[in-house]
Amino acid sequence: MSQHLLLPFVILAISPIPGAFQDSALSPTQEEPEDLDCGRPEPYARIVGGSDAQPGTWPWQVSLHQGGGHICGGSLIAPSWVLSAAHCFVRNGTLEPAAEWSVVLGVHSQDRPLDGAHVRAVAEILVPDNYSKVELGSDLALLRLASPARLGPAVRPVCLPRASHHFAHGTACWTTGWGDVQEADPLPLPWVLQEVELRLLGEAACQCLYSRPGPFNLTLQLLPGMLCAGYPEGRRDTCQGDSGGPLVCEEGGRWFQAGITSFGFGCGRRNRPGVFTAVAPYEAWIREQVMGSEPGPAFPTQAQEPQSGPQEPREENCTIALPECGKAPQPGAWPWEAQVMVPGSRPCHGALVSESWVLVPASCFLDRISSDGQPHDLEAWRVLLPSRPRAERVARLVPHENASWDDASDLALLQLRAPVNLSAAPRPVCLPHPEHYFLPGSRCRLARWGRGEPAPGPSAQLEAELLGGWWCHCLYGRQGAPVPLAGDPPHALCPAYQEEEEAGRCWNDSRWSLLCREEGTWFLAGIRDFSSGCLRPRAFFPLQTHGPWISHVTRGAYLEDQLAWDWGLEGEETEAQTCPPHTEHGACGLRPEAAPVGVLWPWLAEVHVAGDRVCTGILVAPGWVLAATHCVLRLGSTTVPYIEVYLGRAGANPLPQGHQVSRLVISIRLPRHLGLSAPLALLELSSRVEPSPSALPICLHPGGIPPGASCWVLGWKDPQDRVPVAAAVSILTSRLCHCLYQSVLPPGTLCVLYAEGQEDRCEVNSAPPLLCHTEGGSWVLMGMAVRGSRELFAAVGPEEAWISQTVGEAHFLPPSGSPYWPPDGSNLCPPDLARASGSPRAALFLLLLTPLIQN
Numbered sequence: 001m002s003q004h005l006l007l008p009f010v011i012l013a014i015s016p017i018p019g020a021f022q023d024s025a026l027s028p029t030q031e032e033p034e035d036l037d038c039g040r041p042e043p044y045a046r047i048v049g050g051s052d053a054q055p056g057t058w059p060w061q062v063s064l065h066q067g068g069g070h071i072c073g074g075s076l077i078a079p080s081w082v083l084s085a086a087h088c089f090v091r092n093g094t095l096e097p098a099a100e101w102s103v104v105l106g107v108h109s110q111d112r113p114l115d116g117a118h119v120r121a122v123a124e125i126l127v128p129d130n131y132s133k134v135e136l137g138s139d140l141a142l143l144r145l146a147s148p149a150r151l152g153p154a155v156r157p158v159c160l161p162r163a164s165h166h167f168a169h170g171t172a173c174w175t176t177g178w179g180d181v182q183e184a185d186p187l188p189l190p191w192v193l194q195e196v197e198l199r200l201l202g203e204a205a206c207q208c209l210y211s212r213p214g215p216f217n218l219t220l221q222l223l224p225g226m227l228c229a230g231y232p233e234g235r236r237d238t239c240q241g242d243s244g245g246p247l248v249c250e251e252g253g254r255w256f257q258a259g260i261t262s263f264g265f266g267c268g269r270r271n272r273p274g275v276f277t278a279v280a281p282y283e284a285w286i287r288e289q290v291m292g293s294e295p296g297p298a299f300p301t302q303a304q305e306p307q308s309g310p311q312e313p314r315e316e317n318c319t320i321a322l323p324e325c326g327k328a329p330q331p332g333a334w335p336w337e338a339q340v341m342v343p344g345s346r347p348c349h350g351a352l353v354s355e356s357w358v359l360v361p362a363s364c365f366l367d368r369i370s371s372d373g374q375p376h377d378l379e380a381w382r383v384l385l386p387s388r389p390r391a392e393r394v395a396r397l398v399p400h401e402n403a404s405w406d407d408a409s410d411l412a413l414l415q416l417r418a419p420v421n422l423s424a425a426p427r428p429v430c431l432p433h434p435e436h437y438f439l440p441g442s443r444c445r446l447a448r449w450g451r452g453e454p455a456p457g458p459s460a461q462l463e464a465e466l467l468g469g470w471w472c473h474c475l476y477g478r479q480g481a482p483v484p485l486a487g488d489p490p491h492a493l494c495p496a497y498q499e500e501e502e503a504g505r506c507w508n509d510s511r512w513s514l515l516c517r518e519e520g521t522w523f524l525a526g527i528r529d530f531s532s533g534c535l536r537p538r539a540f541f542p543l544q545t546h547g548p549w550i551s552h553v554t555r556g557a558y559l560e561d562q563l564a565w566d567w568g569l570e571g572e573e574t575e576a577q578t579c580p581p582h583t584e585h586g587a588c589g590l591r592p593e594a595a596p597v598g599v600l601w602p603w604l605a606e607v608h609v610a611g612d613r614v615c616t617g618i619l620v621a622p623g624w625v626l627a628a629t630h631c632v633l634r635l636g637s638t639t640v641p642y643i644e645v646y647l648g649r650a651g652a653n654p655l656p657q658g659h660q661v662s663r664l665v666i667s668i669r670l671p672r673h674l675g676l677s678a679p680l681a682l683l684e685l686s687s688r689v690e691p692s693p694s695a696l697p698i699c700l701h702p703g704g705i706p707p708g709a710s711c712w713v714l715g716w717k718d719p720q721d722r723v724p725v726a727a728a729v730s731i732l733t734s735r736l737c738h739c740l741y742q743s744v745l746p747p748g749t750l751c752v753l754y755a756e757g758q759e760d761r762c763e764v765n766s767a768p769p770l771l772c773h774t775e776g777g778s779w780v781l782m783g784m785a786v787r788g789s790r791e792l793f794a795a796v797g798p799e800e801a802w803i804s805q806t807v808g809e810a811h812f813l814p815p816s817g818s819p820y821w822p823p824d825g826s827n828l829c830p831p832d833l834a835r836a837s838g839s840p841r842a843a844l845f846l847l848l849l850t851p852l853i854q855n
């Protein structure tokens with residue numbers, strides 16, 4: 001959750017052609033008028049949402065260069081003085097040397113300067129003593145030129161307001177600059193000065209907007225000496241590179257500089273108007289600095305007396321702008337759904353993103369693009385939009401540059417011949433900014449995308465909830481890769497579906513986009529080319545990384561700030577995590593570290609046997625559950641009972657409630673060589689379960705004791721509710737185990753010692769499993785309890801060959817740690833032990849007192 005969106009508007013982007021501006025200080029002129037006239041451009045005559053200015057309209061606008069490129073704007077206030085912003089010159093707490101800077105005057109296009117353009121060196125930079133950083137105010141600077149500017153039609157000073165000057169709120173003023181035309185979107189060649197009309201916002205109205213959490217949940221306290229201008233709905237604003245430039249208002253035929261471009265939260269965002277340094281309060285400071293220079297800046301008296309200050313209403317109505325995108329009367333009736341009709345192929349579904357642009361998968365059209373980059377039959381293409389009487393015609397197709405090789409960039413933009421009226425039925429969908437973080441648990445929907453078939457199931461099958469980043473990344477991503485932090489662009493977005501897949505419903509040929517809702521507003525969050533197999537798509541390519549490309553091409557798509565802020569546990573994560581080991585069959589044994597109460601054990605299965613017994617089962621592969629034989633098969637019975645398995649019952653935050661999976665057991669397998677005395681049984685499920693946070697196979701431990709692991713017996717506390725509980729245990733070494741239980745132990749038995757007071761946590765009748773959380777982060781199954789015991793477990797390690805052969809996709813991890821079963825004959829036990837009847841703890845105590853015999 002960085003605060004990088006609070007942006008002082010400096011830039012390092014525009015570098016004019018070398019030699020474009022020769023320092024012409026060698027030819028100073030003495031033609032200044034005696035009485036300095038100000039704020040009057042010749043009568044002849046971007047910025048976000050702005051347009052090219054006419055040459056000569058803003059003759060006081062200067063460009064401040066450092067290292068040969070435009071960094072900031074400024075305004076000429078007297079032949080030898082330029083007003084700008086302090087933050088352009090103060091880096092890391094120190095004022096940069098004046099000699100590094102030059103002032104370019106009379107320039108219109110930075111690429112092709114006008115005749116009157118000339119450069120002046122800077123003799124001195126003055127900044128208020130108490131300036132520290134932009135959000136604390138006093139963000140202004142005065143630059144004394146080494147020699148006076150040459151005044152003329154293209155170079156004239158602006159008027160400064162006196163301290164008493166009052167600019168009424170609502171006044172339409174103008175700001176100018178060579179800054180970015182959108183966030184992260186530099187002004188294109190030929191770098192023509194941009195102008196935009198902004199309305200002055202009163203202090204209360206502006207504070208009201210900035211008190212609402214915006215990007216990154218940030219709010220801002222406005223300080224005296226700051227001034228806001230812009231619009232609650234955003235879209236017109238200053239941006240990077242405009243810093244230090246003037247905000248000017250016309251009064252009585254003169255232009256007064258009301259403000260200096262200072263900073264903003266992003267650019268042109270809703271409810272985030274630009275913040276300027278108010279010039280009027282600094283009259284005294286400016287006069288003091290320029291004292292003695294002739295002629296100095298002009299401070300004409302305000303033509304119209306202000307309506308004597310205080311009686312103007314200080315209280316303003318707080319007008320919050322609501323999103324203009326993403327409103328759907330009912331889910332499923334998407335007002336942005338666009339169908340692109342191309343002769344000779346099926347319709348391709350996309351989404352309207354602005355009044356003139358439709359976003360579509362590029363793969364619908366890549367085969368139609370001819371060598372000139374446009375389809376030859378574009379003339380015949382039509383776009384159908386909701387509630388439009390006629391189909392729209394298409395002007396242009398702009399495929400994403402990486403569309404042909406990168407599925408995550410399978411995007412193209414179609415420009416309509418004529419913009420559509422967005423106040424009526426077709427409405428644009430909202431698009432996320434790159435830092436958008438769709439919260440785990442967000443309500444989402446699948447929507448048709450590309451040449452998709454209609455949904456094969458009922459509408460409820462299109463509903464989904466978003467999984468947290470950790471799950472999504474580690475379930476479907478690569479092992480060991482770092483999990484992106486909340487607020488960093490994610491690699492994937494994963495929905496969890498409310499309803500289970502129905503057999504026979506194939507989603508094969510369907511392409512989908514993922515729409516997610518925040519505060520009633522829908523965002524196009526992700527895209528997916530094809531679903532895998534017969535499943536609904538499990539992971540989507542996130543759209544937020546494409547926001548900058550889409551806004552660069554469309555100049556008007558609705559990128560909307562995040563609207564919901566309850567980041568939850570994930571938002572507090574500040575250290576990058578990596579995903580635990582996967583096996584060749586994919587992810588296994590994943591469980592979030594900070595699992596909240598109501599814990600989630602995705603491999604824990606309730607095995608209902610013949611309707612009256614419940615055994616613990618552990619999912620070991622998508623179609624297989626492992627259980628203790630004695631629990632699932634009745635002693636002496638030869639008939640196979642009716643068995644059902646339930647997964648996802650364990651309270652499962654952050655999953656959709658009731659996200660349960662149930663399966664019938666169609667066969668029980670025992671290792672042939674052991675027959676019915678085999679302690680472990682494999683239950684074959686009627687169909688596979690899709691790996692998800694509510695049904696995920698555990699990893700299997702091949703043998704030995706995993707080093708550094710913490711181990712647990714997992715069972716149920718309450719036989720009615722079956723709340724899962726885990727009792728902490730230590731696995732005893734083979735020698736201790738052998739000595740404690742000499743006569744009774746079959747080979748391959750593990751024994752454990754419970755942590756103080758944890759013995760009674762699990763129902764012994766359900767045959768609980770022994771699990772370890774390994775150092776690598778994954779959970780492994782060690783064994784299942786033997787009949788009637790809490791301390792003895794039949795290990796899975798010795799049965800690796802049988803399990804792997806039967807199951808095919810068992811997640812055995814590579815061997816690690818010390819072997820548990822030592823060579824025969826090495827287990828010499830101290831003789832005293834035989835006398836230690838009673839609890840294993842008492843025996844163990846005795847054993848540990850005895851000097852240990854080396855193996």
Ligand SMILES: *[C@@H]1O[C@H](CO)[C@@H](O)[C@H](O)[C@H]1NC(C)=O
Pocket residue numbers: 092
């Ligand atoms: C900023 O100043 C601090 C302390 O003077 C110094 O450690 C740091 O390297 C400086 N950073 C830059 C980017 O110059």
Ligand SMILES: *[C@@H]1O[C@H](CO)[C@@H](O)[C@H](O)[C@H]1NC(C)=O
Pocket residue numbers: 128130131132136137138
């Ligand atoms: C700087 O000092 C001036 C005059 O004393 C004061 O009005 C202003 O609020 C101060 N600004 C900051 C950022 O402290």
Ligand SMILES: *[C@@H]1O[C@H](CO)[C@@H](O)[C@H](O)[C@H]1NC(C)=O
Pocket residue numbers: 313315316317
């Ligand atoms: C605020 O809005 C109300 C209702 O729209 C209006 O009556 C009132 O005059 C407004 N107040 C101000 C200060 O504009």
Ligand SMILES: *[C@@H]1O[C@H](CO)[C@@H](O)[C@H](O)[C@H]1NC(C)=O
Pocket residue numbers: 401402549
């Ligand atoms: C296309 O891919 C290249 C290389 O991965 C990347 O640098 C570039 O930013 C991509 N283009 C866009 C518009 O995302």
Ligand SMILES: *[C@@H]1O[C@H](CO)[C@@H](O)[C@H](O)[C@H]1NC(C)=O
Pocket residue numbers: 421422423424
């Ligand atoms: C757009 O539609 C609205 C509502 O139907 C209508 O009032 C408005 O005049 C239309 N605007 C244009 C520019 O056609």
Ligand SMILES: *[C@@H]1O[C@H](CO)[C@@H](O)[C@H](O)[C@H]1NC(C)=O
Pocket residue numbers: 506508509533534
């Ligand atoms: C779906 O895909 C699977 C595997 O690719 C294939 O076996 C099956 O026939 C397909 N089903 C349909 C309805 O296309």
Ligand SMILES: *[C@@H]1O[C@H](CO)[C@@H](O)[C@H](O)[C@H]1NC(C)=O
Pocket residue numbers: 213217219565566567568
């Ligand atoms: C968002 O900001 C508001 C107001 O500053 C604060 O009350 C709230 O706790 C913040 N929410 C999060 C998730 O940080």
